[in-house]
Amino acid sequence: MSTITLALTDSATMLRRNLRHAVRYPSVTMIVAGIPVIFLLLFVYVFGDTLGAGLGGPVAGSDDYVNYVAPGILLLGVAGAAQGTAISVAMDMNEGIIARFRTMAISRASVLTGHVLGSMVQTIVGIAVVVGVALLVGFRPTAGPLEWLAVIGLLTLLIFALTWLSVALGLVARNVESASNLPMPLILLPFLGSGFVPTDSMATGLRWFAEYQPFTPIMETLRGLLLGTSIGNDGVVAVGWCVGIALVSYLWAKKLYNRDPSR
């Protein structure tokens, strides 16, 4: 069997293992969907009127604020899922079964690939639920089929990138507690960007950070695709960030997994 076929076969086996875990213990998937849904309801029904009025212009009141906040909520969901991935990777690495995999003649990358693909499926299901709830509470995107396809594409790319990042974080963490803490900053990024309020309403230093951090161009691109606001070069920057994060995280995760466990 060639190296590529071996890698594909073993990754498929590992994906089945991870999906079985996800199905048998659906709590992680529920958290992936549950937390952003709670934030969505909070920001629409509790803060929505005030924040919507504060935004002024065409967006006013909770009916319109749901349109503004939806992309930020989706990213919050993706970031929250990353935390779940890091935890499950860290837990798995403490299990004896991983030591067994290391002493078997299998594709070494397959353990990580299985985790990445499994978590991606889990996150995509969770995000689909969040989109469904958003539509129920008044989210009215103007996107056509092509734009929807682009939204799905960009979200999948982002999920791919952040899942590799969280796999690396799960590997670098020596225990489950730190695996749960390391991805925390990701959850703050939608707030410290254009997720909930426009960046130009922020204090100068924070505004500078908010405009240049990776989540802002991604959220602006999603907003543009879903609601027809202008995208400009945000689309290119968003894809660039995702590819960059994915590549660096992949190499980092691979290096971490291949290190001698006795070091």
Added chain:
Amino acid sequence: MTSEAAIAVTGLRKSYGDHLVLDGIDLDVTTGTIFSLLGPNGAGKTTAVQILSTLIGADAGDVRVAGHDLAREPDAVRAAIGVTGQFSAVDNLLTGEENLILMADLHHLGKREGRRKTAELLERFDLADAARKPATTYSGGMRRRLDLAMGLVGDPAIVFLDEPTTGLDPRARHTMWQIVRDLVAGGVTIFLTTQYLDEADELADRIAVLDQGRLVAEGTPEQLKRRVPGGHLRLRFADARGLESATQTLGHATGDDDALTLKVPSDGSLRSLKALLDRLDDESIEVEELTVHTPDLDDVFFALTGHPTADEEKVTVR
């Protein structure tokens, strides 16, 4: 397989920071035999297994497993071995059957052959009834059996068993011993670590005694036992008078006045035992308790390392 040794190790060294775990180990394991690495906790047994099974790297030394150089061809080594760890390496979230099918898939057995192999191993290791239950619900003995079964899915030529019976009850322990014997009968080479001297004595063709990272002795169980002073009988009496007359009757014996016991050199054979009892009987000396102490590996360990390991095992005749 050729006549080449299943495992050949020279000058194996490993340290964790300042702590030297393996200090230049040489091992030679003949194909188709049970080799036991014996030593107390912390002697370096698990580290040795982890290195030989490609889990961790060595600092120095030349290791060949199943005819392949460990450092240069780790995957060829991995294809020839099965490992059962001290801490069972099963997927707790999967059922026993799913664990075995996972292994079959990773060995690329194909769906039908994988299912056949899984069913066969579940049957052979007495797990068929629990096949559909998650591994978390298994007892200690069942987990060990599942763990070992998982290591056998790929029909390995060499099986590493790292303390396979630690923490098992006596019945599960004997089941595991029988499984090991059956494996060797099927031509598999076994590398077994244990801290139980009777286990090594029971199973192993050759034993290497590991103490603080060094091999202090190697040989067959018989050879090792021959290296220590012979066995003895221990007689306990009801009163000092009995002890005194027995001491006079038996001659070459050392008495303990406080414990009212007498230690008599003996080879432990039934004939010498009977002769001794007859002599005591002729003098009408009452014996409260008789203990036969044959030299076991505890004595070997004590003689070799200068410090004891576990409790002695005794056969008591009342």
